Amino acid sequence: MNAMPEPIPFxxxxxxxxxxxxxxxxxxAPVMSAEEFALTxxxxxxxVQTAAxxxxxxxxxxxxxxLGTASAIIGNARWATPWQGWKEPPVLWVMLVGDPSAGKSPALDAVLDPVKDIERRLSEEYKERRREWEDRDEIAALALAQWKTDAKRALAESDDxxxxxxxxxxxxxxxxxxxxISDVTTEKVASLLAASWRGLLLSRDELSGWLGSMDRYNGGGDRPFWLExxxxxxxxxxxxxxxEPIIVDHLSVSILGGTQPDKLARLLVNTDDDGLLARFLTVFPEPVPLSRPDREIDSDKLQAAFERxxxxxxxxxxxxxxxPFLVPFSxxxxxxxxxxxxxCRKWEAEAAGVFKGHIGKMPGLVVRVACVLAHLDWAAMPGAPFPDEIDQRHVGRACFLVGDHLRRHAFRAYGASEPPEEVRNVRKLAALLLRDKPRRVTVRDIQRRELGGLQTAKQIEAAxxxxxxxxxxxxxxxxxxxRPRTFFVVNPRIWEAA
Structure with missing residues (x-):
């Protein structure tokens, strides 16, 4: 590779x-201190730290x-009401954003594995109840057949x-x-909710496929369902x-899953701005170093809490x-x-796009998160009475989590859209200058680097x-x-600033 030209005098x-x-x-990505994390x-x-x-x-x-899983398990049993006329279900939609190797799936497994054990138990209980019902149904069929026979005879003999x-x-x-649930139709979701009443958790390893496909077959009919x-x-x-229609008293579905930054960027560009994405609590942390675990997850503790x-x-x-039992705020x-x-009103005035919509949802998110935190606290203390109110401590923790920490994660995620090619080229040339520290450079020097987007004279001139x-x-x-010779002199102050 050819060297850059010799420096010129400063x-x-x-x-x-x-x-x-x-x-x-x-x-x-924002990072909580150990003290902040413990308080929250x-x-x-x-x-959580051990599982991570x-x-x-x-x-x-x-x-x-x-948070997302607990919100679904609480479901319609307990809603929060800050004051008269305002009530919120604990429903949370949670999106984990990161590259394929960032650890999204292992994090989901840590929380959802105990739920699978609960569902296995529920499945066994259902099988037993189904066998008992089938026995009654067979007896009922015999009783019905005998009644029909007796009724026909009575009619024939003009008896009662x-x-x-x-x-x-x-x-x-x-x-x-x-x-x-993982992949079901809206009609099936409605049927399950109409029968179970409590609420459900839609869990998907990759959310972008679900988000991108809901308009594919029915002209957008799924979007109003999920907004509700x-x-x-x-x-x-x-x-x-x-x-007969399916009537659901409380259509409550929490959502939990992951997606990659580039897929989220395409969703931000291609999805209607109807507030669907703005409803998600979004986390987009930096990857952690690879290491071998030196301890085990106490899955029994989490399963016991979920059972409570x-x-x-x-x-x-x-x-x-x-x-729902309405839990008031102090x-x-x-x-x-x-x-x-x-x-939030101040932050909203300075925001734009999906991020602006997300800030508008944050007061309601604080109510929901405070409700979930209060009940997670309770679930960790066997024998404690049910929470009868949500106090300032719960709301303070929720305000910090949603307003200070997760708001910055959302900004990082919603600002992850791929910039235009011209912007990428400018940043690519800037990175080259910062790395190689030349005092002057020509179009031909840059072409020799064979960088994508900086190959033609027109591209390089624009950057x-x-x-x-x-x-x-x-x-x-x-x-x-x-023919005049053109080159570019580099400002030496860029390396001081960098």
């Missing part, structure tokens, strides 16, 4: 260069997966027909309880195969129908939330012109008696 009249032109579009996640901080070390994954992935016996009805077959699934409101699904959350009872309305907690709303405007370069034209 000139002291160079202005300060604009170094922002060389900075990547993606900011550095309380009784679960040590468990064992799985070789960032703690943010495990912590976010824990016998009343249909209770034994002729086996009742509805038992429902197979579910905690998680975030709010926990009642929902009705009309079926072609049946005159599943056992949370619902409330009932005057007609005896299930409804006065101090409501005051803290109101102060946070004011901060160099941008760096001229940023005071990185000065164009010099030398008269040679023939």
């Amino acid at each position: 000139k002291p009249d160079w202005p300060a260069p604009d170094m922002t032109i060389s900075q990547p579009a993606r900011p550095v 996640f309380g009784a679960w901080a040590e468990w 070390r064992v799985k070789g994954t960032p703690v943010d992935y495990v912590a976010a997966a824990l 027909t016998p009343r249909k016996p209770d034994a002729a009805e086996a009742g509805a077959p038992p429902m197979r309880e579910r905690v998680t 699934a975030y709010g926990g409101r009642s929902y009705t699904v009309d079926r072609k195969s049946s005159p 959350l599943r056992a949370l009872p619902s409330a009932f309305d005057d007609a005896g129908n299930k409804r 006065d101090a907690a409501a005051d803290a939330l109101q102060e946070f709303r004011g901060e 160099a012109s941008a760096l001229e405007q940023a005071d990185w370069l000065r164009r010099v034209v030398e008269e040679t008696g023939g």
Whole structure:
């Protein structure tokens, strides 16, 4: 490879260069201190940190997966109400953003493996209930056949027909309880929720395929369904195969999964800005060093906590129908939330695009996260009474997590869109100058580097012109008696600034 030209004498009249032109579009991932992490996640901080070390994954992935999964298990049993007229389900949508080797799947496994054990138990219980129902159904079929025979005879003999016996009805077959789903139709989701009432967790290793395909076959009909699934409101699904619609009292589905930065970037460009992406709590940490685990995950502790959350009872309305138990905020907690709303208003004024929409959702997210944190605290203390209010401590932790920490993760993720080719070329040339430290450079010098996007004179001229405007370069034209010779002098202050 040819060397760059020899340095030219330093000139002291160079202005300060604009170094922002060389900075990547993606900011550095925020990191909590050990003290902040312990205060935020309380009784679960040590468990999350251990699971992250064992799985070789960032703690943010495990912590976010824990919140998302717990939100689904609590489901419609407990909703939070900061004040009169405002109530929020604990439903959280969580997206883990990172490269394929960043550790997203191991983090999901750490939290979801105990859920699989719960679902295996639920499956065994369902099989037993199904066998018992089938036995009753066979007896009911015999009783029904005998009743029909007796009724025909009575009609033939003009006698009073016998009343249909209770034994002729086996009742509805038992429902197979579910905690998680992976790839089902909206009609199937509605059927499961109508039968189970509590709520579900949609878990996907890769969310981009699900997000990108929901409009593919039905002209966007799935998007309103999922927007409603975030709010926990009642929902009705009309079926072609049946005159009876599916009526869901509380359409509550938490979502948990991962995606890669480039796939998220394409979604940001191609997806309608209807607030769907803005609803996600997004974590986009830096990868952690590879290491061998030196301890084990206490999966039994997490499974026991999830079992306690599943056992949370619902409330009932005057007609005896299930409804969410509303957990109120204390006065101090409501005051803290109101102060946070004011901060969000300031952040929102400076934001744009999906990130602006995300900030608009943050007060509601704080309510939801505070509810989940309060119940995770309770689930870690066997024998403790049910949480009867959400206090200032829970809201303060949620405000810090959502407003300070995860807001910066969201900015990092939503700013990860691939920049235009012209911007990439400018940054590529800037990186070359910072690395090789030449005092002057020509178009031909750069062409010899054979860098993608900086191969033609037109591409290089465009990138160099941008760096001229940023005071990185000065164009010099030398008269040679023939065709003028052009080169670019490099501002030596770029290396000081870098």
